[in-house]
Amino acid sequence: MSNNPASLDIQASSSHGTGQTPYSAWMQTDALHALQRTVSDHPGEHAWITHVQVSELYWMLIIKEIQTAQACLRADNLREAHRTLRRVVAHHAPLQAIWKSIEWMTPSDLFAMLSCAVAKYGKDTALQGWTYRQMVYLLGIKQSQHLEHFVPQPERLAQLRKVLSEPSLYDDVLAYFSRIGRSVPTSLLERDLSAPYSPSKEIEQIWRDIYADPDKNIELQQLGETLADIAEGFTEWKHRHLMATRRTFGARPAYFGTEGVAWLMPTMNEIPFPELWSARTFIGDPPAVCPHMSKARGA
């Protein structure tokens, strides 16, 4: 056997003779680049498809990370759960950045592509995308009405029904709180997980207590901050999507026949981990007298 590292690499390559290099075999580059199938002759359609497919990949990555974090929480391994959730925060950065690559799009560009897509595949809406919905369910925003879009995809429908009825990331955080002795109401732990989550004063109080004593609760406060980062990343994506819709679609009626922007606006208020936000009204001690007022009085 040769001691030359380069020749060792060639011998060890299991892809030798398969028409692949180790890189192409591992990264599946041939399969990957066969996935962009345009429907129009618009020169920007590759950018559009790439943008959406990259978003799909990141949503799936976020799903996997959240599932890993949930498993860590269930094993009471807060540190590893937190490390995993920091990666989710990091994955939001490229998701926001790639909006740049379709910023050139005018309504004429969008409709040149959409009209061909409708002619080939029928009228579509991104609400038919199961990865985004699975991610949203895992973030705790449980809306069963969106399941209707997956009737033509029975396996995905069953998958989403299952995720809808299982604990979200936030449910696992609350179950963890309960196991470490925080007062989580039993009614909340035993509720129907497929129904929309109703915020509770008791959970808000838990977050207030955690933030009231950061020295004692440093790990839980860090978890809270990371969840806030994730909620912000998710909401920032929705804001960019809304602006892209305004820019390329105007006030046209969309899939449901109602104005697309008007349909999207209420979704901006669907922010994950509600009590983590509402608790902030009570966190920190405001000064007894507003400092600006005392200046005005010449104090």
Ligand code: HEM
């Ligand atoms: C820039 C042009 C775009 C326009 C005009 C547009 C328009 C819309 C509209 C009107 C809706 C509401 C549902 C409907 O009527 O279909 C929607 C939902 C949605 N779109 Fe887009 N969209 C655009 C780009 C994108 C891209 C590039 C993606 C993916 C990367 C995307 C992903 C989604 C998702 C996931 C939803 C569901 C949102 C939710 O449930 O809150 N959209 N879009």
